[in-house]
Amino acid sequence: MPSLHSIPLTLNDGTETDFGRFSGQVVLVVNVASQCGFTHQYAGLEALHNKFREEGFTVLGVPCNQFAGQEPGADAEIAEFCERNFGVTFPLTTKADVRGKNQHPLYAQLTRFKNGPLPGLVKWNFEKFLVNGDGEIVGRFAPTVEPDAPKVIEAVRRALG
Numbered sequence: 001m002p003s004l005h006s007i008p009l010t011l012n013d014g015t016e017t018d019f020g021r022f023s024g025q026v027v028l029v030v031n032v033a034s035q036c037g038f039t040h041q042y043a044g045l046e047a048l049h050n051k052f053r054e055e056g057f058t059v060l061g062v063p064c065n066q067f068a069g070q071e072p073g074a075d076a077e078i079a080e081f082c083e084r085n086f087g088v089t090f091p092l093t094t095k096a097d098v099r100g101k102n103q104h105p106l107y108a109q110l111t112r113f114k115n116g117p118l119p120g121l122v123k124w125n126f127e128k129f130l131v132n133g134d135g136e137i138v139g140r141f142a143p144t145v146e147p148d149a150p151k152v153i154e155a156v157r158r159a160l161g
Contacts, residue, residue: 004135007105012079012092026057026159029129031064031098033071038126042086044147049090059090064098098122132159
């Protein structure tokens with residue numbers, strides 16, 4: 001199984017990088033969408049990002065249009081929507097598939113992590129994966145779990161040490 005840090009990423013602004021840019025940081029990876037019932041979670045994700053940013057934490061948003069077509073916009077439109085409506089400053093990737101034959105390699109690795117009722121495939125928008133600074137997946141949270149939920153906050157604090 002390849003290291004998460006070696007997986008290539010393209011950021012929303014077209015920057016080519018890899019997940020290794022987050023080496024040493026705790027990252028909450030979230031598949032996001034602009035027209036979902038959970039879209040309000042962008043505000044909570046931004047608050048979480050800001051709360052722990054100085055301690056080595058970031059949120060990584062991965063826009064995805066695989067669930068009821070709830071992320072139809074182009075990358076520039078998605079970035080503008082997130083900034084205008086939620087003041088998002090955390091990084092976003094280009095739009096990607098989180099399941100299926102074109103599944104992004106990051107999600108091919110993330111979905112190997114099994115956590116209680118969330119084994120295998122991503123079920124919906126705003127599913128969250130917590131990755132520690134060593135690139136190990138240490139948590140997985142359902143879309144219904146808000147970013148400010150005590151179990152998310154506690155998991156982030158544990159991962160930060």
